[in-house]
Amino acid sequence: MYSTILYILLSASFTELCDPGTYLPSTSSTNCATCTVGYYCAFYTSGTTVRTACSSGTYNPSAGSSTVQACLSCPIGTANGNTAVSICPKCVAGSYSDKIGATACISCGRGTYSPNEGATSVQSCLPCPTGTASSSLGVAACLKCAHGSYSDTAGSTACTQCRAGTYQSNEGATSVSTCLTCPTGTANALAGGYECYPCPDGYSCTDPANPVLLANATTKAPSNTTPVTTLSPSTTLLSVILSPIPGISLSTIIAASTAAAGLTNAVTTAAASTMVSPSSMSLNTTVMNMISSTSMRLNGTSITTVSSNLTAPKISIRALMLMVILNLVLCDATGDFFGAFEIWKENLFRTLRINIGNQNVFTNEKLSVEIVNSNRHLGQITDSGIVLQNKILVEANEIGPMKRHLEIQLPRGETYRTGDYLAVLPINPIEIVSRVLKRFHLSSITRIKITSSTNTFFPTNYPVSAFDILSDYVELTQPISKKQIEILARLCPNGTERISLTNLAGDEYEKEILDKRINILDILELYPSCKLSFAQYLQMLPSLRVRQYSISSSSLWNSEIVTIAFDVLRPSLNGVGQYYGIASNYLANLNEGDHISCSVRASNVKFHPPEDTTIPIVMIAAGTGIVQFRRFIQKRVVQLLCGTEVGRTNEDFLYLDELNIWSQLPKIQVKSVFSRENNDGNKYVQDLLWEDRNEIANLYFNGARFYTCGSSKKLGTSVKTCLIKNIAEIKQCNEDEAGKILEEISLDRYSVDVFT
Structure with missing residues (x-):
């Protein structure tokens, strides 16, 4: 329940004569101050000095500047995309700037890195050493190849996976010779493995890359409590199950699910470096049979597949590109957001044919x-x-x-x-x-x-x-x-x-x-x-x-x-x-x-006061929403603050002393309404807005900007309703049409910042 509302109207600029190189620093100031670094303060035709920011690509380290010539171009090795700065920052490691006045540094290309700040040429971007790779732009260091992969060429953008039937357990490998053949009695049907697993019962692993189900052999799905085989956390199991579009990185498909489900970097890295060929469009039936009869450990979570009849669907490229694998789920940020996400995550994995429905997620922590x-x-x-x-x-x-x-x-x-x-x-x-x-x-x-x-x-x-x-x-x-x-x-x-x-x-x-x-x-x-x-x-x-x-x-x-x-x-x-x-x-x-x-x-870029100080501003706030507009007043005297309700008396008035001082300046009106006191019929801010509707209409026709800050359920709704009512009266239209007009105004003249 709000109890105090502050309402202030501003409609014209307040000027003070200042010499070049100085300016009026705040709405409550009567003395001119030295122009700050990053700006210059020059006379305008009206005789008033205005502080102007140096543009992007420039900087000004000196105070008291009065001309644009004080804004210097950024030297090479630096860049500045902002205005009003006193120094251009050095280019960060992984980037360079080879011209003066740069607004942004240039990122080093993929397969290269630059370890030092302030680089001045593309020659500072060095090729990734063997045993490393970088698929990203602008890196300070290349990443070592993960276990199960290697890089034997400098400047690699991706590490090469060891083929199926081999393993490699060290990071930073520089040669294919580090990919060792699986020992007898073990197998690894996936590329990029860092270890081989025991050959499952009923299979022949003569070819460790392609275990074969023996004739007349039977497989039995294990119980939920007795794992038969444990795959390493880095095994790219999803690459078997997803069978994505040829030429599309697996990370494109599983990025959201890996981040949400807490999957390891190793899985994402392996997926990102695996480009699927057309021959992998159909699932490997042998591997899927092994999966269906094996309890596996994926990324630290015990996962037991309960079906022993998984089939390998063959999906055309065109069909896969158009397939919706899971419907969009919208969540309420004020409700059980994380609970809804957990349900979505379970449906995702169920769609991907990994059944975890009966598993205790804490079986293996x-x-x-x-x-x-x-x-x-x-x-x-x-x-x-x-x-x-x-x-x-x-x-x-x-x-x-x-x-x-x-x-x-x-x-x-x-x-x-x-x-x-x-x-x-x-x-x-x-x-x-x-x-x-x-x-x-x-x-x-x-x-x-x-x-x-x-x-x-x-x-x-x-x-x-x-x-x-x-x-x-x-x-x-x-x-x-x-x-x-x-x-x-x-x-x-x-x-x-x-x-x-x-x-x-x-x-x-x-x-x-x-x-x-x-x-x-x-x-x-x-x-x-x-x-x-x-x-x-x-x-x-x-x-x-x-x-x-x-x-x-x-x-x-x-x-x-x-x-x-x-x-x-x-x-x-x-x-x-x-x-x-x-x-x-x-x-x-x-x-x-x-x-x-x-x-x-x-x-929000719209929720900033206009730079043109002749534009009237109407501001509406409640509770601590007043802080949004205190800064507007502090920046310029000529603004309209529409206020705050925080108590029934002046002792509950936020920033009372400051607002009293500012209200004495020309063209500022301070109005307040207290919801639990007798205020000539005005109890809430919308009552005061309705009473002043003619004045607000005049401000609107003079180009005023409108701002609202406060509770979305209380202030936001009531103010919107009042403004629609005002528009309907002015335009002689119904409230539906007035609502559409308010929506049009919202594009550039009505900004809202509300909270729950």
């Missing part, structure tokens, strides 16, 4: 955890800014949560544009981390070592504290998915708890899980019989995600310092414990001088 004693070492490295100020804007009350203001020095070398976002990588609250440690009988000083058979975001193969893993790497409060509930139910020996969990994965899921934001830890505490290991728990958790905040300051105020405003979320939703907003509580507890992992993210 991808992660193993070893308790060790070692010095603490954090594996996650990110750029960090420095907290300069952290203050309370509004105390928590019955109306809403606490609101805070944070000022941050950006990481070295980073700048931003007015209207950009700040991406923050938070740390989990110690209260939640402590609950996890208690559940798994670990202490905060326990050291663990993680090993994994697949690519993982965890630090691997060296000791790190369990506390740091839980604090820095994983999402602890994400609602548990239906699939995860089903897995935990199978791990509960207590029959009553197992039945209760199974019910939660059904019709009760949305009400009892999503709405209450019940996470995996909550379930483990509510159902203590679940036998989940710490490794299994980590394997179920997604990586910690960045959170994005609107920057509330203007880059003209300071291009290297940002401010943000945010709610501190601590509602109690699930009845298990207090729910914490991960990022907001992390930010709220930062002190001056603390480091914060962050970086700048560009915003």
Whole structure:
């Protein structure tokens, strides 16, 4: 429930006479300041100086410049695609620039690399040595050939796979002679193998590349618990099953599924380097028979095929190119997004004829955890800014949560544009981390070592504290998915708890899980019989995600310092414990001088104030949505802010002092409406917009730009409805036609940035 709304109208420019080489730095300034580096400040015909950014391909290291000649061309070995910079950055390793004034560096070609920064010619791009290859542009180093492959030619773009019937277990091989023939009694029917497997019962492996089913031999599908044969994690099993279009890399087809299912780099690499010939269009029946009778281990997950009658369909190129193998699935980002993805992933693998329906995904864990004693070492490295100020804007009350203001020095070398976002990588609250440690009988000083058979975001193969893993790497409060509930139910020996969990994965899921934001830890505490290991728990958790905040300051105020405003979320939703907003509580507890992992993210190009200061601007915001427009005002005095509702009285007014000062400047109107007070019939922002509809119409006909920031469900919908009503009255049309007019306006004059 919103309780305070701020509404401000601006319709003309505010000017101040400044000498060349100086400019008016902010809306609240009355004194001219020296023109900053990256800009020049020259007289315009009106007698007013304007700060102009140096164009891309140029830089200006000097302050106080008054002519465009101060913008110098970038030297060779550097490039600059941005405006208003004081230095052109060197070309990164893997690229070069051989002309002055470059706006972008040129990437080295495939099969080459360049290890040094600031390269000035194509000669710096060296051919990949033997034993390595590079299929990408602009690399600083070529990749070693994976086991099962080799490169005997310098400048290779791809490594050559060892043929079927051979194996090669070392990386960086430089000759085909490293591909060794499978020993007697073993076989390898696939190219690019790093080991051979025992010849299956009932087969002859005289030719290790083509095992033959013996006459009158019978095969028996193994049980789900007794593997017959184990294939290495790098075996390109999908190349047998997919049988893709000739000349199309397997990675093109399986890229999404490998990333989603956590498949190894080895699989993707092998697939990427395998070009399928026309002869492979039909599946190898012999190999498929072997697959159908064998329990395999693919990428650390036990997979047992239960059918012994798999056939090898022959599919024409034309038919395959037009085949839809899986229908599009749309997910609700506010609902069970990850649960829907898990269902899609299972359907994908079922379509690819790998049946994992009856398998316990934890039969063979991808992660193993070893308790060790070692010095603490954090594996996650990110750029960090420095907290300069952290203050309370509004105390928590019955109306809403606490609101805070944070000022941050950006990481070295980073700048931003007015209207950009700040991406923050938070740390989990110690209260939640402590609950996890208690559940798994670990202490905060326990050291663990993680090993994994697949690519993982965890630090691997060296000791790190369990506390740091839980604090820095994983999402602890994400609602548990239906699939995860089903897995935990199978791990509960207590029959009553197992039945209760199974019910939660059904019709009760949305009400009892999503709405209450019940996470995996909550379930483990509510159902203590679940036998989940710490490794299994980590394997179920997604990586910690960045959170994005609107920057509330203007880059003209300071291009290297940002401010943000945010709610501190601590509602109690699930009845298990207090729910914490991960990022907001992390930010709220930062002190001056603390480091914060962050970086700048560009915003929607439409959600920037127009450079033409004579264009009127109408801005509408609610709650902390006001921060979007504080930066507009800070950048230019002539703007329209349409406001914020954060409380019933002035003590809940965000940035009250600043707005009071700015409202005294010419052509600025500040209007407010408080939803729980008597305001002459105006209770919400749409009421005030309707009352001022004639003034807003005049602004529109004078070319005004309109901006909205706030809740999509409340402010976004109500403002849109009000604007449609306004248009219908002005144009003398019905609301359907008015809605179409608003859609046309949205292309260039109405921008929306809303959040859930």
